[in-house]
Amino acid sequence: MRVPLLESFGKFNLNLQQKKMSNGDWMCGACQHINFKKRDACQRCQCPKFATPTEMSNYGIDRTEVLAGDWYCSTFNCGSHNYASRTVCYRCGALKDYTTTAMIAASTAGYYTHDSSALPGWKSGDWVCNRLGCGVHNYASRMECYKCKTPRE
Secondary structure (H helix, E strand, O other): OOOOEOOOOOHHHHHHHHHHOOOOOEEOOOOOOEEOOOOOEOOOOOOEOOOOHHHHOOOOOOHHHOOOOOEEOOOOOOOOEEOOOOOEOOOOOOEHHHHHHHEHHHOOOOOOOOOHHHOOOOOOOOEEOOOOOOOOEEOOOOOEOOOOOOEOO
16 A cells, blocks of 8 residues: 655755654655645645545546646656745755746746756756655765666666
């Protein structure tokens, strides 16, 4: 059975997530919305708390609801949809200016890359595991994620 508790989004984002979440809160596998422990289904998309990957594909963000000026976060493997009024990503806390390559007017939904060497403690070639729910920082020399063992792409 899948347990929807968020363990980590990498060292960079973990503290931001912990401040927003209480023990037992969970992240929807379909739309990545953070939900209170008491909810049996996602507040945003109504996906059941313990949905299988097949069931999750029937839920998630309806891309037709995106309005002009909305943007997708390009930090690591976040990809969260943010309203135009937000100056930081609601999910990972990245600044909107840092993710301008993901502005909705110039992009489609998905994940984006950036120069990771600009981040404190990062070196050129470092990478982030793109496995959903992992997202940890890995050194350039690693051929697989040190946490979940997913091969580098």
